[in-house]
Amino acid sequence: MSQEMISSLVMIVAMVAIFYFMLIRPENKRKKQAAEMRNSLAVGDEVTTIGGIVGTICAVKNNSIVIETGADRVRIEMMKWAISTKGVQVTEEDASAKN
Numbered sequence: 176m177s178q179e180m181i182s183s184l185v186m187i188v189a190m191v192a193i194f195y196f197m198l199i200r201p202e203n204k205r206k207k208q209a210a211e212m213r214n215s216l217a218v219g220d221e222v223t224t225i226g227g228i229v230g231t232i233c234a235v236k237n238n239s240i241v242i243e244t245g246a247d248r249v250r251i252e253m254m255k256w257a258i259s260t261k262g263v264q265v266t267e268e269d270a271s272a273k274n
Contacts, residue, residue, distance in 0.1 A: 213255045216240060225259045 216222065220232045222242060230242030233250065241252045 212261055213258055221263050222258050223260045224257050
């Protein structure tokens, strides 16, 4: 093999390694954290769905949860994968109003 081929091969391997550590690995880490959060959901937790619905969990099933929203206590059954975050979300407007 010539020196040019070896240096080209090293550059390709380096670019693949950079691609892995900058894109693939962080995405897998985020997916793992989201799965752990969804598996740890319990009755009484406040959650926000991917559609922006905020509610309190009142029942946990195998692949779904039931949340209660608003003062009128409407109950909605949703799949666990539809839960975006656990806890109360604070918007920029809410944060600036408190100051």
